[in-house]
Amino acid sequence: MIILLRVCALVFALGLLGGRPAFAARKPAPVVAASASPSPAPQPTDEPPSSAIPRLEAKLKNSPDDPEAMTDLARYFMNAGRPDLALPLTHRLLSLGTKTTQAFYLNGVALEQLGHLDEATESLVKASDSDPANEQILFTLTDVYLRGDRTQDAERVAKRATAFNASDKRAFLNYGLVFMQEQKFDQARTQFETAAKLDPKDASPIVLEARSYEGQNAHDLASQTYDRAIAADPKSFDARLGKAHLQSSSHEIKAAIESYEAALPYARNDEERVGILDQEASAYMNVKMLGDAENVLKRAVASYPKTSAAHLGYGDFFAAEHKYAAAESEWKLAAGPNNDYRDAFLHLGEYYVQSDQGQKAVDAFKRAVELNPTDPQGLAQLGQAFGINRQFSQARDAYRHSFAIMRTPQALAGIGASDYQLKSYKEAAAAFDALSDGATQFLKDAPQLYYVMGKTYAGNNEKVKARAAYKQFLTYVKPGTPIQTEVKKLISSLNVASAASKPTAKPK
Numbered sequence: 360m361i362i363l364l365r366v367c368a369l370v371f372a373l374g375l376l377g378g379r380p381a382f383a384a385r386k387p388a389p390v391v392a393a394s395a396s397p398s399p400a401p402q403p404t405d406e407p408p409s410s411a412i413p414r415l416e417a418k419l420k421n422s423p424d425d426p427e428a429m430t431d432l433a434r435y436f437m438n439a440g441r442p443d444l445a446l447p448l449t450h451r452l453l454s455l456g457t458k459t460t461q462a463f464y465l466n467g468v469a470l471e472q473l474g475h476l477d478e479a480t481e482s483l484v485k486a487s488d489s490d491p492a493n494e495q496i497l498f499t500l501t502d503v504y505l506r507g508d509r510t511q512d513a514e515r516v517a518k519r520a521t522a523f524n525a526s527d528k529r530a531f532l533n534y535g536l537v538f539m540q541e542q543k544f545d546q547a548r549t550q551f552e553t554a555a556k557l558d559p560k561d562a563s564p565i566v567l568e569a570r571s572y573e574g575q576n577a578h579d580l581a582s583q584t585y586d587r588a589i590a591a592d593p594k595s596f597d598a599r600l601g602k603a604h605l606q607s608s609s610h611e612i613k614a615a616i617e618s619y620e621a622a623l624p625y626a627r628n629d630e631e632r633v634g635i636l637d638q639e640a641s642a643y644m645n646v647k648m649l650g651d652a653e654n655v656l657k658r659a660v661a662s663y664p665k666t667s668a669a670h671l672g673y674g675d676f677f678a679a680e681h682k683y684a685a686a687e688s689e690w691k692l693a694a695g696p697n698n699d700y701r702d703a704f705l706h707l708g709e710y711y712v713q714s715d716q717g718q719k720a721v722d723a724f725k726r727a728v729e730l731n732p733t734d735p736q737g738l739a740q741l742g743q744a745f746g747i748n749r750q751f752s753q754a755r756d757a758y759r760h761s762f763a764i765m766r767t768p769q770a771l772a773g774i775g776a777s778d779y780q781l782k783s784y785k786e787a788a789a790a791f792d793a794l795s796d797g798a799t800q801f802l803k804d805a806p807q808l809y810y811v812m813g814k815t816y817a818g819n820n821e822k823v824k825a826r827a828a829y830k831q832f833l834t835y836v837k838p839g840t841p842i843q844t845e846v847k848k849l850i851s852s853l854n855v856a857s858a859a860s861k862p863t864a865k866p867k
Contacts, residue, residue: 408435426457433465442469443733443764460489464496467503473733474765476507487516492523498533505540513537521550528554532564544571555591562588562595569601581605596625600635607642615642629666633659637672644679652676660689667693667700674706683710701730701737708740717748728757735765742773751780768798772808779811784818791815791828806835810842813849822853829853 406414415432419425429448436445449466452459467482483500490496497520504513517534524530535550548571554564569584582605588598603618619639626632636659643652656676659669674689687710693703708723724741731737742757758773775790791812794802802808809832816825829850836843 408439411435412439424455426452426455426462429457430459430461430465433469437465437468437472440731441733442472445469446473458485460486460493460496463489464499468499471499471503471506474735476503479503480507480509491519494520494524494527494530497523498529501533501537505537510537510541513540526557528557528561528564531557532567535564535567539567539571539574542574544575547571560592562592562598565591566595566597566601569598569605573605578605578609594625596622596627596631599625600638603635603638603642607638607645610646612642612646612648615639629663630668633663633666633668633672636662637668640672640676644676649680667695667703669693671700671702671706678706678710683714686710698726699730701727704730705737705740708744712740712744712747715747717744720744721748721750733764735761735767735770738764739767739769739773742770742777746773746777746780749780751777755781768794768801771798772801772805775815776808776811779815779818782818784815787815788819788821788824806832809835810846813846817849817853826850826853 412432412435415428415435418428419432422428429452433445433448433452436442436448445465446469449462449469452462453466463482463486467479467486470476470479470482480500480503483496483503486496487493487500497516501513501517501520504510504516514534514537517530517537520530521534531550531554535547535554538544538547538550548568551564551568551571555561555568558564565584565588569581569588572578572581572584582602585598585602585605588595589602592598599618599622603615603622606615606618616639619635619642623632623635626635636655640652640655640659643649643655653676656669656673659666660673663669670689670693674686674693677683677686677689687707690703690707690710694700694707695703698704704723704727708720708727711717711720711723721741721744724737724744727737728734728741738757738761742754742761745751745754745757755774755777758770758777761767762770762774771790771794775787775794778784778787778790791808794808795812809828813825813828813832816822816828829846833843833846836846
């Protein structure tokens, strides 16, 4: 029993059912990258969401089938990052017969953001059939095809966008990005060159061309192309930052720092300025110049004390140095006066999981989920926190919500492990059956689950499956260890039980 408890605790505590620690492999603050397409769902009017959303909700309360109000409210919800609230509206629009381009498009984007790629594709194809030349629909459909690893379809749609929009550089950027994902670098550069000719003062196509050379490890050509991008637009933030990243990845530390500093005046806001300094610190850390890295992070905090990312980066530095009290302090500062910087709660939650502070982990991930209720990873991490806090019913609910949004093996395993702890063996067995059928690599990476599966199947009186799970678990166990001895006894007991259950042969 002691071994069972240890293994089950390990399943939750190691993050097998949640996510990797946010600070384990420190990532610098993100910076703005070149993009081919604009935002997917512009606001329907200039009215702010704080007044528009209540007004539209009240309008729908009085007129539940008003298609215009439903469409506008769905668009506001999409812009607010709430596809879960937009989707019921778009579904209702379509069910009532409002099968417009806009309804299909909004429905498709909401489905995509919730991870339902097949349904999203179907809806976006209908939107495209309704308006074949609509550039934004074609861009979004291209992205969905790429996410679904349907590269030939992505190529076809991106090419169609260039045919319908031959004077729009974004269409060629979009087409080039498809080729980039396929690692067809020469073809990608052809599209980027076309885009560059359409707008010679825009550095974005040339920046993407430089990245294509990076993808081929052609350092000198990438460097020359970044210089060309800077010449085309000396104020290009992406071009200057790309050059700095290239130098940093090659450990040209002095040149990289000079390039990062040269990019600072062209940053558009404090978040981008902090991002640059965070990248500088990472460059120093990559060559083990920890004192210089910390000085840069101190500078970021001192210069931009109200920018959460500055405190987050400094906290990550402390965590990497195993100074967890200092890291926790910085992450709490990163949360901000309104406790609304989500990344801070993700980092705090992972720290509390690793330090076995169950309730604090639950509180941190709860807040992260409040700030983004549709993130399946955040919900899985909340389930993990509930698990280590032995709140298994709440853990199961969180994992179920996560699985409903995106059908990941982590969420499915979390459901199974939680149901096992609740002695709901039939439900747990069903989850583990599905996991065995569709996620064998995940099980190989998380072999502790085979032990829990064995206990589950035994509890559900499925002795053949229990023996198979235990035997699979033994292949990962060191010989002569106490757990090997226990599992062999469990297998033996199943064999004895099976033999005892066989009917005795009658004498002839």
